Structure formats: C-alpha cells, structure tokens
Amino acid sequence: MATQKLYAGVKLRETRGRLGLTQKVFADRLGVSLPYLNQMENNHRPVSAAVVLALAGEFGLDVTELSAGDSERLVSDMREALADPVFADAAPPLADLRLAASNAPALARAFLELHRAYRQTHERLASLDEALGREGAQTIVSPWEEVRDFFHYCDNYIDAVDRAAEHFSCPKGQHFDPVLRATEALEARGIELHLSDIPELRRREGNQLWLSSRAHAPTRAFQLLHQVALLTQNDLLEATLDLARFQSDTARAIAKIGLANYFAGAALLPYRVFLQAAQDTRHDLERLADLFGASIEQVAHRLSTLQRPGAKGIPFYFVRVDQAGTITKRHSAARLQFARFGGACPLWNVHQAFETPGRFLRQLAETPDGVRYLCLARDISKSGGSFHAPVRRYAIGLGCEISHARGLVYADDMELSNPRAYAPIGISCRICERRDCHQRSVPPLERRLAVNPDARGLLPYDIA
Template sequence: MAIQKLYAGAKLREIRTRLALTQKDFAAKLGVSLPYLNQMENNNRPVSTTVILGLAQEFGLDVTELSTGDSERMVSDLREALADPVFADTVPPLADLRLAASNAPTLARAFIELHRAYRQTHERLASLDEALGREDTRLQPSPWDEVRDFFHYCDNYIDAVDRAAEHFAERAGPDIRAGTLRHLAARGVTVTFAVMDLLRSYDAETQTLRLSARAAPATQLFQMLLQTALLDQDKLLEATLDFARFQSDAARAIAKIGLANYFAGAAMMPYGTFLNAAQTCRHDLEVLATTFGASIEQVAHRLSTMQRPGAKGIPFFFVRVDQAGTITKRHSATRLQFARFGGACPLWNVHRAFETPGQFLRQLAETPDGVRYINLARDVSKPGGAWGAPVRRYAISLGCELRHAGALVYADDLDLTTAAAFEPIGISCRICERKTCHQRSVPPLERRLSIDNDQRDVLPYRVE
C-alpha cells in the first residue's frame, strides 16, 4: 500500500500561531527555508520529515496533532451534505473536497452549517402547522446537533475536564464510590437511595442527592460523579462553554450536562490508570468493566476518548444505535466517520447485536476507501428495574483500524490475512461507491444507473 503524504497546512499554521512565531522564525527553528514553510502551510507541499522531527525536538509537540482527523471528518461531512439530491448535478470530485477541507477548513465548516440549516428549514416546512404555531421561528441549528458537533470536532477529548476528573479520582482513593460519598458528605451533601422513576434528583436547598435504588451500581456511581462535577467544577465547565460559543441557551445547557457526563466517566476511569489497564488486558471490555466498576457501554465510550496529546491510546470509533438503526451516540478518532443524518450502514454487525443479547460479535470489515477495521458489537439493553418498567434497548459498536488488531484480545484466532474475511461496509448509501451491495437503500449520487426492464437482480437498477 502506498504511503499517504501528509498535507496539514491549516494545522501547521495553527501550531505556529499558538507559539506566537512569525513564519520566518518558525522556519528557522524547524530548519527549513521560509518559502518551503509557506508552501507547506498552503498545502502546496506535504509536511516534510524535517518539520515533523523539528516539531517534536524543538517544541516537544505531539506530532500526531498534525493528523487529528479533522480533515477526514470534514471530507466525510462534506460528502454527506453534497449527497443531498439538491446537489445531484453539481457534486464535486473527492479530490476537491479534500482540498477544501485542508486549505479552507473554516469555509468547509461554514458550508456544512449552511446545509444543516437548509435541512432544518425543509423539516420545518414539512410540519408547517407546528412552525406557524411557534412564536420564535428563527433559523437556528438544532441544539442537540450543535453539541454533538462540538464534541465531534474536539476528538471527544476535553483536556481540562479530563485532568480535573483524574485529580479528583486521585484524591478519592482506590475505592472511588466510597471516596465520592466521603467528598459529598464533607461538603454537606446527603446521599440517599430511594425507589423512584428518576435516576438522580438533587435538592439544592436541603443539599440532598437522591439516587434510584433500582439503578445498577455503575449507574449510581456515575450519577454521583456527575452531580459532583456540577457542584465542584462549575467554573471549569462554564469556561469551557464560553470557549465553545454555542448559539442558544438550550445548546449550552445540553453541553453542560455533556461535560458533567464527561467528568463522571473520566473520574470513574482515570486517564493514566485506565490507559495502562486497557493496554495490559489488551482492551478486554469485560475485564475493564469489572476493574473500574463500570458498565460495558461506559468502558467502550471511555476507550473512544483516549486521545490525550503525548499519551494517546488506540484511535477507536464508538457508536450506539437504537432498534430502528438510528445513531444516538457517535464518535470516531479513526478515518471512519458516521452518517450525520439517518442510520448506520446495515452491513455493520452492530445491527445484529440485538439478535444475540449478552454476547460480543466480532466483525472484520473494509470501507470503500480500502481501509480495514476490526469491529466489536454488543447489545446494552437497560432494564427498568421493576416489573412493567420500560426497557431501553440499544446496541454499541467499538472498532479500530486493523493495524491495531494485535493490541486487542478480540482479534485472537481471527483470519486477518484473507480478503474474503472482510465484509464490505460503508457510511451512507448516498455516498457509498459500492456497485454490488445487496442492502443498498438508495442509489449513489456519484454513479450512473443502468435500468433494464427485461432483467431484475436484487436491485431494480445496476450501478455503473
């Protein structure tokens, strides 16, 4: 396989600006000429080995910052936006999209936001009665989507919150549950457990935290840590929200809960300790869940956040879907990106997890760009805790590129060398280039179709 050249002009400029250096001074410290640095910053040339070594030796930077995945994420988001039928006759080639994402990331992101606003306008027009009945019909991004994109483009890693959680865990001691209870008691908070519909209820006036007695111990601990974040880390959370500049109060409120959730997960599974444990047990989710008193979903989600500069774990993707195939959580530190609209590819093993409750399903998969992955899927249904209480049914998938398979216990005994062992998967049917997929729901926009009235295969058309 050919080595892919690294074009990271925007990231290089960002690093130089962060260091408060002129192009001339930056070039001198990196040992390259000013014109050569200028060409690299404008993506006219790939980043050279000399520059990569200079960044590491001269500035002590984690050079993986140059390929954090933002460009690939934007290319994927651009492709999906341009897969909208409104662009059917004007879809630019993939090379142009990569150029736009690398050379003009701000413009690319603005286009993605514009398309999202367009989609929301369509959705509002589709339900005109509801739209006319609202007092405020200004065009704004969905608060939920806005928050999801914030975490998406932060690599799902928030350094300040992660380190604050790690410091809290160190102070709490080896028994994080007992330590959290002591901490809350020391600040005057009374924790009680009661049979109730809510998972968590906090009364600020009486400083009483009530937790559901029916919830699993991992859920109870998570909710205690979440409340701890809201009580102890309010200034940190608010400062992070100020930096994000959300467009609505609703988005800011959702993001605050998201950051508190992040703190809770990071405190249950402190970065350094968790990373060492994951590497030691070769990322065995059940071992990690037992070690840290967490659920399988909490462990899988935490693994997808291990992107601390200078101490990165394996780049995982993580996704959670409901029974309808709708993605309810998504994050990828890999080149594989998820559809922003609609469900996940039906060929992913995550959809089959509902058929085998309590079991892990393994899958070797290959995307249309030729990248191979190892995927793990399992159902994570959540009982209501009582007869007649509703059960929430989800399935999760955790995966990484095949080159990391040796670090996963789940890759043992799998045939990683035979091409036929890898199932063809995609992202979204509209942007998937596969010609022979038997599960295709709509034709790809970038391909011509051939229709023969006298022949019928699985699909009523043939992709050329």
C-alpha cells in the same frame, strides 16, 4: 507503493499560533527557509520528513496530530450533506472536498452548518405547515445537534476536564475509589446522600441528594460523579462553555450536562490508570468493567476518548444504535466515520447484536476506501427497575483499524490476513460506491445510473 504526501498547512499554522511565534522564528527553529515554511502552511508543498522530526524534537509535538484531526470527518460529513438531492447537479468531486477540508476547514464547517439549517427548515415545512402562518416563526439550529458536533470535532477529548477528573480520582498520582472521593466531596459541602426508590436516576434539592436504588451500581456511581462535577468543577465547565460559543442557552445547558457526564466517565475511569489497565488486559471490556466497577458501555465509550497528546491509546470508534437503526451516540478517533443523518450500514454487525443478547459479536470489515477494521458489537439492555417500567435496548459498537487489532483479545483466532474474511461495509448508501451491494437502499452520490426495463439484477438499475 508510493508514500502518501502529508499536507498539513492548517495544523502548522495552528501550532505556530499556539506557540506565539512569527513565521521567521518558526522557520528558523524548524531549519527551513521562510518561503518554504510559507508554502507548507498554504499546502503548496507537503510537510517534509525533516520538518516532522524537527516538530517532534524542537517542540515535543505529537506528530500523529498532523495527519489526524478534522479532515477525514469533514470530508465524510460533506459527502453525506452533498448526497442531498438539492445538490444533484452540482456535487463537487471527492478531490475538491479533500482540498476544502485540509485548506479551508472553517469554510467546510460553515457549509455543513448551512446545510443543517436548510435540512431542518425543509423538515419543518414538510411536517409543520401550520407554522408558516404563525407570526414570529423562525428557524433555529437544533441545540442537540450543535452539542453533538462540538464533541465530534473535539475528538471527544476535552483535555482540561479530563485532567481535572483524573486529579479528582488520583490525587498525587495515587488511585482512590472515585465513589468514596465523591461521597467525601459531598460531605465537605454539607450535602446529604440518600439511596431511595425514586423514579429518577438522580435528584437534588438544596443540600439533599437522592440516587435511585433501582439503578445498577455503575449507573449510580456515574450519576454521583456527575453531581460532583456540577458542584466542584462549575468554573471549569463554564469556562469551557464560554470558549465553545454555543448559539443558544439551550445548547449551552445541554453541553454542560455533556461536560459533567464527561467528567463523571473520566473520574470513574481515570486516564493513565485506565489506559494501563486496558493495555494489560488487551482491551478486554468485561475485565475492565469488573476492575473499575463500570458498565461495559461506560468502558467502551471511555476507550474511544483516550486521545491525550503524548499518551494516546488505540484510536477506537464507538457508536450506540437503537432498535430502529438510528445512531444515538457516535464518536470516531479512527478514520471510520458515521452517518450524521439516518441509520448505519445494514451489513455492519452492530445491527445483529440485538439477535444475540449478552454476547460479543466480532466482525472483520472493509470500507469502500480499502481500510479494514476489527468491529465488536453487543446489545445493552437498561431495565427500568420494575415490571411495568419499559426496558430500553441498544446495541453498542466498538472497533479499530486492523493494524491495532493484535492489541485486542477479541482478535485472537481471527483470520486477519485473509482478504475474504472481511465483510464489505459502508457509512451510508448515498456515499457508498459499492455497485453490487444487495442491501443498497438508494443510489450512490456522483454516479450515473443506467436503467434497463428488460433486465433485473440485485438492483433495478446499474451503477456506472
């Protein structure tokens, strides 16, 4: 089998820029000629094995970063955007999308931003016709989606915030109870903590902080650490927001909540201690939840963020889906990406989790690109704490590529080497090229259709 060539010009340029080196100095330290480096940085030549070794030895670079990053996400996101009927006669081939993602990622993101603005405008015109005559009406980018994309393209790993949270829970490398540390931090600032039967999860007024007695202990711990992040890490959070350059104050405010949540999760499950425990337990979510006093959802989400350079964990995907099939949280450190708009593939086991409450479902799955995954799913119910309070129900999905499956307790007794054990799944119907899927809702992008009124198979058309 031929080895896939590695084109990583953007990553090379970013690395050189981060080090503050000229092309000449960078080429000398890599042991290549200046023209050769220039060709690699412009993706006219693949990165050679000797250069990969030099990057690791000379600069300590985690060489997995050369092939990781935004490229797969951008390709997946562009394919989904191009499934829009407006591109029906102009959709470029997959090879062109891959070239754009690797050679011009800024242009690819600009295209996605433009399509998102178009889609939102189209939806407003369809549902709010009266706004057409309103003076001063204007189109704005959804702050929620802007923030979601920020975390998406940061690999859901914010290094400075992650390390600050680890230092908070593990000063001088020793792991302390984060709830105790949080309580001490509040006391040092003259803030009184109360556990009370309040309708909110958390409320602060001046030097008084209330946590809901209705909430479960992991939720209270998380909310406590969130408030500590706002009080003790404000300068760090604001500096991170300055670098992100959000388009609106609303997006910035939502992102600040997201960063405080990130700190809370990272303090509750500090990086190195949690990574070691995950490896020791073979990523048993229930055992990890007990060890750290966390919820299963908190543990699953944290596993998907263990992407610190030089100390990476298994690249997991993590997703949360509501009962309508809408993705409410999504992140993937693996090659598997999720639909930005609409629901996920109905053949994915995350949808079946609602039928088997309290149980982990396991699934071996294969995507149309031939990559195989071990997929876990479980329902999550969040009670409101009283008879009349609504119960929120979600399903979470966690998984990794099959090459990492032996590191998970959930892979035990599964037929990992049996091709027939893998269920065919996709990202969304518009970009899934499977011709014989009995759950297909719409035709795939970039495929001609043949319609025969005198014959009917699984679908009312044939896919060329």
